[in-house]
Amino acid sequence: MTKYLMGIDNGGTSSKAAIYDINGNEIAKHTTYTTMLTPHHYWTERDMNELKEVNFEAIRGALKKSGIDAHDIVGISCTGHGNGLYLMGENGSVVRNGIISTDNRAHRIVDKWLADPEYETIVRPRTYQTVWASQPVSLLKWLDENEPDVYAKTKYVFMITDLVRYWLTGKAGFELSNASGTSMINQQTEDYDEKVFDFFGIKNWLKKMPKLVNANDECGQITAETAAATGLIEGTPVAGGLFDITASALSTGLVEGNNLSIVTGTWSINQYISKEIKVIKDLFMTSDYPIPGYHLITEASPTSGSNLTWFINTFMGPIKAELKKEGKMSIYDYCSSLVNSVEPADSKLIFFPFIFGSNAGVANATAGFVGATKSTSLGEFVRAVYEGVVFAHMAHCEKLNSINPDISGPIRIAGGITNSNTWLQMFADVFQRPLELVDVSENGALGTSMAAAVMSGVYPDFATAADKMVKISRTIQPNPANAKIYQQKYALYKEELQGMHGAWKTMEDTELEQPVLESK
Structure with a gap:
């Protein structure tokens, strides 16, 4: 039997499902879109019911384009934008619109937290990051102050990766690499931190947090209802999934320290992995990495292609x-x-x-x-x-x-800019370092499909999966004359x-x- 893997990736407005063979070759993909809702200044939201339907549509589209037998898919894994907030009520009921990671309604709350000297003694030494407006902690505090009825209606607090997995399996979980980028997690204990929640004034929300799961854990199987709606096979295992920046790093083959990975797109994502983590005030993010002992050190902003x-x-x-x-x-x-x-x-x-x-x-x-x-x-x-x-x-x-x-x-580079030889040469000339061009069209989907590969036993670990599934198409050398x-x-x-x-x-x-x- 030929084995296949499915990766599902949700960005701010798009949802993608892609099918790969176990060597990382893309068999088919399908992209669908949701409408970004901006009902007020600083707000960016999406309709949860629409989001569910477009994810299922993306899965159906990828299966149809691939022509494969869905029985041959041995594992499925999700990824998606970090942060934002997706609340789920009893029996899968929708509490309110989902909130995207570009939302800035809670910026004044964040300003107050960062001005508090205790932030530097309580929060940063535990989370290793700077809180920002679209993180769940900020949005939960904003909801407590502005929509207090939401708390009683909520059963689970999700990231988008956890939400889509819940729709596929009916089981709740909070994936660790996603969680580690939310200012909720103690990076040393890799668990929720009560003192952090208490500082943010959202200790009550700890009761709504699902259990933490690992990226390659089997976190449920495709339900009969989901199978009927998507064309997937009931019982197909679903992995915990990955934070999109983690998936993107894996898709460039980032498995050793001291190597640099750049992913271009809406966000400028620049990162390396390290066994050593430090408290650095102006660093964008330190998050968990699914290779034991490593963390992902990331500098990023929405300043790219x-x-x-x-x-x-x-x-x-x-x-x-x-x-x-x-x-x-x-x-x-x-x-x-x-x-x-x-x-x-x-x-x-x-x-x-x-x-x-x-x-x-x-x-x-x-x-x-x-x-x-x-x-x-x-x-x-x-x-x-x-x-x-x-x-x-x-x-x-x-x-x-x-x-x-x-x-x-050499710098491993992927993303939309790699379609332009002119832009690639400019990158090489500015950095004065060789660029290794990764042959991948969907970084998030390929990276998270590695979680499905490890979960299903196709590969023993993420390093092996990346080695087998990531391909370097060519290397761009810098022109010293332009240095x-x-x-x-x-x-x-x-x-x-x-x-x-x-x-x-x-x-x-x-x-x-x-x-x-x-x-x-």
């Missing part, structure tokens, strides 16, 4: 439509040709890639161009977007190198970034008065 998609949709709509009509070149290939038309030394235009969030160290940072004149060409603008994204990744990796100076060797110019441009980027802090504060503090209309 999606900035180009925004620029295209905002400023290049007519060009995109014309290219589609001609059918000769994609808009992304056209953008690369524009970048190639401008030499690195021919433009000093700077772009801050902060459309979806920033890594500038200040909460009020916004995107923008610096240095445009009446003669600035479209190619210079697009080049600035490309460079700004690479510089944002570089800033994260500099921080990782300050923590661990021994990070060396100095990119060093200069990156230094200029950092200098201009620092100079923007005052301007961003002024913009945030300035309230524009609405005109007063005279009554007749």
Whole structure:
């Protein structure tokens, strides 16, 4: 019997199901979408019933495209965006809309916590991370203050990975790699920490937390109801699953310390694994890794390739439509040709890639161009977007190198940017390190399918699964001739970034008065 694995990945608006053979070859995938709901400023939510249906639709679509017998799927595993909040009531009832990880309604609560000196003595030494607005602890506190009736209606607190697994199996669990990124878990004991919950003022919610499970634990089987709705086979085992950044790291073959993995997309994800963890105030996240003894050290922000998609949709709509009509070149290939038309030394235009969030160290940072004149060409603008994204990744990796100076060797890179040879070469030239291009279209789905492989006994551990299932398609070497110019441009980027802090504060503090209309 040929064996197959299924990985299910839920992002902020998309749900994907992908089927792999045990060598990591993608057999089929299907993507569906949910509507992002923004009923109030700072809110990003989704309808839970719609989310369930699109996940089942993704599974049905992948099975149909694959043409395989569903009996040959030996394991299923889920992954999804970290943090956010998904509450489940009795018998699978929906308590309220799910909350996505880009939600910022609880930012004032977080500001108060971080200003409390006890945060540094109670929370950080246990969680090894900085709390932020869309983490469950922040959202649960916000619900206590603004929607107090929600508590009594809730049976389980879930992350999205746990929610989808619950829909598949009817069994509740809270997966450890996901949990370790929520400011709920003591990284030393790998368990919920009562003192942390007490500091956040949400100790009552401990009663609603499911038992912790490991990534490769068998956490239930496909139910008869789910089988009828999806085409899966009743009794197929389902693994605990993975945090999406953990799945992405595994999909690049990150199984040894001192190696750097970069994943590009909406988020700039930059990470390595280590047996040593430290309390570092401005580090994005330290989380559990499914290889014994290791933790995942991550620097990340939503500052990566999606900035180009925004620029295209905002400023290049007519060009995109014309290219589609001609059918000769994609808009992304056209953008690369524009970048190639401008030499690195021919433009000093700077772009801050902060459309979806920033890594500038200040909460009020916004995107923008610096240095445009009446003669600035479209190619210079697009080049600035490309460079700004690479510089944002570089800033994260500099921080990782300050923590661990021994990070060396080729960089494993994956994600949407790898479809652009121009962008890949720019990464190699800015970092002046070889890039090993990982041949994968869906990082999260492939990475989490490794959990299914280990759970079902296909492979004995995650290191073996990654070794067998991750493929390097080629290596991009840096061009030494471009080293100095990119060093200069990156230094200029950092200098201009620092100079923007005052301007961003002024913009945030300035309230524009609405005109007063005279009554007749």
